[in-house]
Amino acid sequence: MRYEITVFCDMRHFMRFSLLATTALTLAMAGFAPLAQADEGMWLPNQTAGIAKELTEAGLKMDPTKLGDFTAAPLNAIVSLGGCSAAFLSPEGLVATNHHCVYGSIQYNSTPAADYLTNGFLAKTLKDELPAAPGTRIFVIEDLRDVTARMNQGLTPALSGQARYAALDTNRKALIAECEAQANRRCDVRAYFGGASYYLQQQLEIKDVRLVYAPAGGVGNFGGETDNWMWPRHTGDWGFYRAYVAPDGSSAAFAPDNVPYKPKAHLKIAKDGVKTGDFVMVAGFPGVTTRLVTAAEARFSFEKSSPLQQKLLSDYSDLIAKVTAGDPDATIKYASIIKGADNYKKKTLGEIAGADAIDLNGRKERQEAAYRDWVKADPARTAAYGTAITNLDGLVAEDQAAQLDSMRTGTVGRGQLLTAARLAYRFAKEREKPDAARESGYQDRDRRQLTERLTSVERRYVPRVDRALFEAALVEYKQASPAGQDPVFLAKLDAIGVDRLYADTRLADTATRLAWLDKTPAxxxxxxxxxxQLAVAMYPADMVREQKSKDRTGRTQAARSVYVAGQIAYEASQGRTLYPDANGSLRFTYGHIKGREKDGQIWTPFTTAAGLLAKQTGKGDFNAPANFIAQLKAGDWGSYAAPELGTLPINYLSTVDITNGNSGSSTLNAKGEFVGLAFDGTLDGVISDWSYEASVNRTIHADSRFMLWTMDKVDGAQRLLKEMGVE
Incomplete structure (x- = not known):
């Protein structure tokens, strides 16, 4: 499943993404024609005019320009959860997304006595709806505007890497501050064209989010890791939040007297389901694709970094399973962490296999050679792009050693109390500066998020489990190169000893942990x-590494922005157009419901109730609740049956182009009506993050009819069905 891991992240990596995405901005903005290949591409809202003909020919039955209108449905019903996508399905702020996107909130509210992970959750009334996990947000898109000129103020070729990074960072924070002068807005500036262009995304931030409904784990996660990234699939991957605001309509933190948010628009539930060959769209916030990286970057990823990542995730997941076995409380507390790790380790294996299957290295090398030969063939082009090519190649090689070290040393962040201490100390150090001069992630605007991150530890921490994970991380840490390790940290840890580390700390207490956010560096x-003490000892080396990373990022931005501009010019010379790589901004993609033939196998586009019943064993990953299975066997489908199938559809395949971050994205029919939720891809198709291959790319969707039937016949969610206008 396209699952997002919630972790304590290093903010410099976030800034690197914001200032140096390898994405390509829409060329429709520059007057070019859209990419000709059907179904490929994650399109920006303002590209709809440029691809209106293609959309209509593909089967769209609404005005294509409405897909770019932030003031009307369907676009302004689409929201972000800050890692997953979602959409409003009622005028009362009801939000539909994937089960695995609300999983953290289910886990956070679960106990052995109230095990919502296993049994599911349904609020009978508004008052029964539960606060989501700390840090949960609903972001409502309002605008996406070009700020390239502002971002480039003060940039000159003579700037060092650090100075260039600092200038971009200063400009970015100024733009965000201006945008967030509007109450309750969360704004960000993202890079396109490798940093040649920048757009500011403005969103309304809704802070009071509550869990409304999630099916039992045996439905929402039917098939578990066995079926993850696989077809055929029979998973009820949906869940519901509700957005709440203050009585005056303003965004506010949780309060008992808050009321449901009234969205400007919501999606209509389609009366008729979809069938094979139908046009469908997916709208959401895809995270990151890397289709424009150099051949050397792709080769490094699949020969070195991806295998290491897969090993680290596998070891992490296996250790959590081992040390929580037989302990229901610990199992619940680490459920969302292990689920995320398992998802990504399986995806990484799929990417490694997929790279070989489509000869990714050879494909990238041939594409790159054609571009570079085109540059060399003309003195003017060589003058324009040659230096950037040389510089980027050198920077890519320079960055690779640092990446491997960072992957190993970063594992100590799995020690949650150490990470909390480092976050709090960094916040104290940054508070010595004026707010505008602070590092991103540690400004006043970030205080609430830091508080929520430190608070969430209380439901996801068991001392003996944390210690086991930390000790295993230390083994990995010491396998980094000597240049990547911090001898001061290791010496301090030896002096303290791991026994005392866990015996003498008071950071396991939430009030004590949060109080450190107000303390001084002294x-x-x-x-x-x-x-x-460990956090203080680690700080100097952290800052040295951060400054080196900023310098590389600044130099890389200068080179890559020119390099990608050359790629754009080359593709245009060949009559082709680059489309935007994903970078976390709002996109839509379209395609058709379509199966696939695969080496002697025929994948039909739909799975059905019969297939689910055939998989049901009552054990492990295939253990749906008894009442659910009884209702399936009764065969009372009513209006939820698919006429052409004669039974209840469960999941379906389409050719739409998605990636991580699209989890929870609403699937829309040709009229823009809700017909399901995108939740996964197939294992051999995840290589599309690196290079799109139409013959293997498929997206898996939960059919809206399966969702509505379960709500009606199994879980008794008639209140919600009525609210969504389902008759």
């Missing part, structure tokens, strides 16, 4: 808490 430096 108080940290005088502390006797062992985790605080």
């Amino acid at each position: 108080e940290f430096e005088a502390s006797t808490d062992p985790f605080i």
Whole structure:
């Protein structure tokens, strides 16, 4: 499944993404024609005019320009959860997304006595709806505007890498501050064309999010890791949140007297389901694709970094399973963490196999050679792009060693109390500066998120489990190169000892942990808490690494922005157009419901109730609840049956182009009506993050009829069905 892992992240990696995405901005903005290949591409809203003909010919039955209108449905019903996508399905702020996107909130509210992970959750009334996990947000898209000129102010070729990074960072924070002067807005500036263009995305931030409904785990996660990234699939991957605001309509933190948010628009539930060959669209916030990286970057990823990542994730997941076995409380607390790790380790294996299957290295090398030969063939082009090509190649090689070290040393971040201490100490150090000069992630605008991240530890932390994970991480840490390790940290840890680290700390207490957000650097430096002492010891080396990373990022932005501009010119010379790589901004993609033939196998486009019943064993990953199975066997489909199938459809395949971040994206029919939720791809198709291959690319959707039938016949969610206008 396209699952997003929630982790404590290093903010410099976020900034690197914001200032140096390898994405290509829509060329429709520059007056070029759209890409000719059907179904490929994640399109920006303002590209609809450029691809109106293609959309209509593909089967769209609404005005294509409405797909670019932020003031009307369907676009302004689409929302982000900050890692997953979702959409409003009622005028009362009801939001539909994937089960695995609300999984963290199900876990956060679960206990052995109230095990919503296993049994599911349904709020009978508004008052029964539960606060989502700390940090959960609903972001309502309002605008996406070009800010390239502002971002480039003060940039000159003479700037060093660090100076260039600093100038871009300063400009970015100024733009965000101006945007967020509007109350309750969350804004961000993202890079396109490798940093040649920038757009600001403005969203309304809704802070009070509540869990409304999720089916039992045996439905929402039917098939588990066995079926993850596989077809055929029979998974009820849906869940519901609700957005709440203050009585005056303003965004506010959770309060008992808050009321449901009234969205400007919501999606209509389609009366008729979809069938084979139908046109469908997916709208959401795809995270990152890497289709424009160099051949050397792709080769490095699949020969070195991806295998290491897969090993680290596999070891992490296996250790969590081992140390939580037989402990229901620990199992619940680490459920969402292990689910994310399992998902990504399987995806990484699929990418590695997929790279070989489509000869990714050879494909990238041939594409790159054609581009570079075109540059060399003309003195003017050589003058324009040659230096950038040389510089980028050198920077890519320079960055690779640092990446491998960072992957190994970063595992110590799995120690949740150490990470909390480092976050709090960094926040204290940054508060010594004016707010505008602070590092992104540690400004006043970030205080609430830091608080929520530190709070969430209380439901996802068991000391003995954390210690086992930390000790295993130390083994990996010490396998990094000597240049990547911090001898001060290791010496301090040896002096403290792991026994004392966990015995003497008070950071496991939430109130104590949060109180450190208000302490001064001097108080940290005088502390006797062992985790605080470790955080203080690690800070100098952290800053050295960060400055080196900023310098590389600045130099890389200067080279890659020119390099990608050359790619655009080359593709145009060949009568082709680059489309936007995903970078977390709002996109839509379209295609058709279509099966696939695969080496002697025929994948039909739909799975049905009969297939689910055939998989049901009552054990492990195939253990749906008894009442659910009884209802399936009764065969009372009513209006939810697919006429051409004669039974209840469960999941279906389409050719739409998605990636991580699209989890929870609403699937729309030709009229823009809701017909399901995208939730996964197939294992051999995940290589599309690197290079699109039409013959293997398929997206898996939960059929809206399966969702509505389960809500009606199994879970008794008539209140929600009525609210969504389902008759």
